[in-house]
Amino acid sequence: MITLTLAEVATIVGGTLHVRRDESAETVVSGVVDTDSRNMQPGGIFVAKPGDTTDGHRFVGAAVANGATLALVEHLVDEDITQIVVADVVMAIADLAREVVARVRAHGTLKIVGITGSNGKTTTKNMLARILQDEGETVAPIASYNNEVGAPLTMLRVTDTTKYLVSEFGASGPGEIARLAGLVNPDVSVELMVGMAHAGGFGGIEATVKAKTELVHALAPGGTAVLNADDPRVAGMAPVAEAQGNDVVWFGHAPTADVRASDVTVTASGTTSEVLVDGATIPMNLKVLGAHHVMNALAAITAARVLGIEPATSIARLETMDLAERWRMQVLGNDRVTIINDAYNASPDSMAAALRTLAQITEPHERTVAVLGAMSELGEFDGEEHDRIGLLAVRLRIQRIVVVGSAARRLFISAIGEGSWDGEPVFFDDADAAFEYLKGELRDGDRVLVKSSNAAGLRFLGDRLGGLFS
Known part of the structure; x- marks a missing residue:
């Protein structure tokens, strides 16, 4: 400070x-x-x-x-x-953060980037911070410091020599992003996607769109909105930025994107793609698993480009990242049994993306195992979204489905109803019981995904399984 x-x-x-x-x-x-x-x-x-x-x-x-x-x-x-x-100490640190950032901004070169979206915030934040840190002093949230306490505490880490502040904005209800982003009014606002994460708290997908748009409203005059060209709900935010006199730049797979990706390939060793920008095609080889992380990388590259950093430079820096964040597509285990611990958080979109990644990286002679827990904060959509994931797991031909916790029982029932093509799904009340089962079940050639919301606690089960095969 x-x-x-x-x-x-x-x-x-x-x-x-x-x-x-x-x-x-x-x-x-x-x-x-x-x-x-x-x-x-x-x-x-x-x-x-x-x-x-x-x-x-x-x-x-x-x-x-x-x-x-x-x-x-x-x-x-x-x-x-x-x-x-x-x-109220929470209001006090917000007031302090607003003033501290304003003072640094007034006499320095501080640039502020705000990031939000239903999925990918923390990974994108880490990617952007990795790009920016080689340019100058960069402050970014620790873990997922994106709420009414974590966001101001991150802001209060800026000093007179800070060049970049990257703020991650989460929300559990309307108005929260407006309050937090309004403390700093970012120069660049990054909108990743609008999905079902936390939809229960917002009251539906349209209310979620409105809440995420609060970050575009919070842009500083002369700012830039970095928008996902592949998500129609995010694309609909462009008129908001334009009405304020702010610029809009696009990332995604769509041909209209300013920074776009093609030829995405996912293997057990990472994710490759081609990045098309400014008339050039640049290969990108990420060590991070998952096609969905290409979109996070594109968002970070686009935001950095707005700040004057060449995309080729950004890509070179991203290629040095071994891990986006602990418990996010974190690869554990060994050459015989691979554990992918992605159980820090889960929404229907991220759960589906992780399952697809598991299917993509598994060779014909290997076996897919999905250890799945509940997705939190879905409200009235809880049942149908767990149903959808259970059906998807079977349709992706996941060969062993292990469901953990009573809150995820609906997923288990749906998988049984769809009919697993290679053995019935199994259910356990808690992580300890699942661990004992998996100790005897896992074998050479298994690719294991552990995925749930934070509240389900399966990230620790993933760590324990990784320890078995380290």
Whole structure:
């Protein structure tokens, strides 16, 4: 974070400053800002956020022990640290993030990219950050820091020398992206796709479109919307950008895309394609598995192109990435048994893409095994979407379907109803039972996909299976 005095912080967040006796209102802070006391460093600001299972106020002492200089609190805590009392610490860090970014932007060359979409946000964010980091100081979210807490905490990592801020914007309901993106008003807004992820929270696909369009509305004057030419719902956002006087550039497979891909091939060692841009054809060889990640790469290349980075340079940097993110198409195991751990998150679109990738990378003499858990936040669409995935798994001729958890039982029943062509699907109540079964079931030549939403916890099952064959 930039350097601020305690008095400035208090004014920005609208709080009451309680200064420790050996400090003054002019004492400066410039360290890390975090809700986790374990991440504190000397000079840091600890945010005592109340939670569902615990209360950050209980950990102010631990933050002090780790060097925190200031605590943002909702009530005074009996600890030897300067405190600013605010009505809501989440609103306070949003206000602080807005001001910090505005100050850096006002006197520097900071460029801001916002990314949203039903799938692919974190992978695209990581790809773009990989491209940008060789150009100058780049701040991007850790893991999926894309909500009302994570997004401001990421923004607060900018310094006076930061050249690029990449912000990932998730949402569980209308208005959330508008609030978060409105803190920084990106120079470039990237819209990946609109699918069924979190549709339950939005109330349907049209409401989801409206919510995702909030990022285009939030563009800074003179900004650019980077849109998916293959998704009609995203393409429909172009008039919004144009009405604001902003530019639109396109990525995708469609011939109208400014940056497009062709000849996509997926193997167990990676994903290859040709990228057509500015009249040139550039081969791209990604180590990341999955045809769907080509679209994420195109989005990152297009955003970087808007920022003045040549596509060939971007592609060369993307080809150095071994992994998009832990638990996202992460390849584990060995030459005998391959485990693809993609269980950090799941939506109907990403589940389908992962299953297709499993089928694509498996040779005729090998066996496909899909270990599947529930997809979260689908609301009234939950049943039909789990049905659809169960049917798809069978139609892709996945040879062993292992369903885990009661929330995914509908998927299991649908797969049975469709009729697996090589053995009946099996169901287990929990990951431990599934692990015991798979220990005896997996054999040489198996390609195993582990896929579920985060809440299902199958990412840890994927890690355990990878450990068996490491």
